[in-house]
Amino acid sequence: MGKRWLRARFMGVPIGVIRAGTTSLIVTESGPKRQSMEREVLSGCPLCQARRAVPWATIRDYQKATDETFTIVRCAGCGLIFLNPRPRGSALKQLYGSDYGPYAEDARENFRIFNPAQSVFDRWKDRVKRDVLACALGYASPDRLSRRRRLAARCFRRRVLRVHYRLPRWVPEGRVLEIGCGPGYFLTVLRDLGWQPTGLEWDAEFARRVSRETGIRVLETPESLEAVPDETFDAVVLWHVLEHVPDPVGTMREARRVLKRRGELRMEVPNALSLSATLLKPYSAGIAEPRHFFHFSPRTLALVLRAAGWTDFHIRTIPKGNWWASGLRHRGEVVRGHVPERPWFERRLARSAFRVGSRIAAGFGLGESLLVSATRTG
Secondary structure, three states, X not given: OOOOEEEEEEOOEEEEEEEOOOOEEEEEOOEEEEEOOOEEOOOOOOOOOOOOEEEEEEEEOOOOOOOXXXXXXXXXXXXXXXXXXXXXXXXXXXXXXXXXXXXXXXXXXXXXXXXXXXXXXXXHHHHXXXXXXXXXXOOXXXXXXXHHHHHHHHHXXXXXXXXXXXXXXXXXXXXXXXXXXXXXXXXXXXXXXXXXXXXXXXXXXXXXXXXXXXXXXXXXXXXXXXXOOOOOEEEEEEEOOHHHOOOHHHHHHHHHHHEEEEEEEEEEEEEOOOHHHHHHOOOOXXXXXXXXXEEEOHHHHHHHHHHOOOOEEEEEEXXXXXXXXXXXXXXXXXXXXXXXXXXHHHHHHHHHHHHHHHHXXXXXXXXXXXXXXXXXXX
16 A cells, blocks of 8 residues: 555644554644554545545544544635545444444334334224325325325325435335445335335445345445346445445446446435534534545535436435534534533424524535435436
């Protein structure tokens, strides 16, 4: 790899000289601190290859897998925001431990559509959801929809699709690929809806475990995707995955290759220019993540898609009110060392305020996440 160096300075705190793949010394105001995490330094922008970048943020891992600091820079050419230097090798095992948040069992609720509890109200809500999915996205309905049920589906359409925006449009006997499937929570949802799902994970051992537990095929490592024939899948989905991969353009190029013509891509990534990220940086849930190699804005995400060959796509921002709460909590832990316990009514009022504020911000293009809907045309 050769000797490549990064010299940077941010907010008056010397970042020091960091050498790729070696133990390094970071000099801070509190004195020298030895770090052992293996990292690599990028000599240029991964998107436009420009060699000049300006510091954007200095962060710590809010999930506390490590207490080291990380530097985020912004390319002076195209504006892409990325981590540099970034973890590699054994460091990734440390960051993606079994206690990693998205792998936890309670994360399953983020993907659940139908309620396993069977109260009268739950059964009614599930029926309305099925009717909305049938009318809006073409999913099969267990029985014929009456005019009254179609009217109810039309009334609740916006609410249901706002919550369950991850679902692709239905294709009979369709095949769907989820890149970065994690524990397979969304794969099981797709299977229950009638899809033929396939997952992809970067760690072969983890992929085999997910396949055993779910009974769903999970490709082991990105190299296994290269063996998949062109135009295999009717839909491809990625949920908060692209920011984790070292080569986003290559990943999106492969996603396009295995997607059938007129097939659908659904993808979500954090919005680096959201209102919460701007005000809470570097404590925002979407920013304070050394696992995130990239931080996309609508413009830079569009550049990545075009570089990968996508032409027919739409990007919009969506709200994540809970990210305000997690960002403020992380800020309290870092700045004050603790987060005071608030009465339940204050917490509930704050959650409601965050939810409303996040929706308003999303209306101005400042939502916490970027949602991509794309179709392969060529």
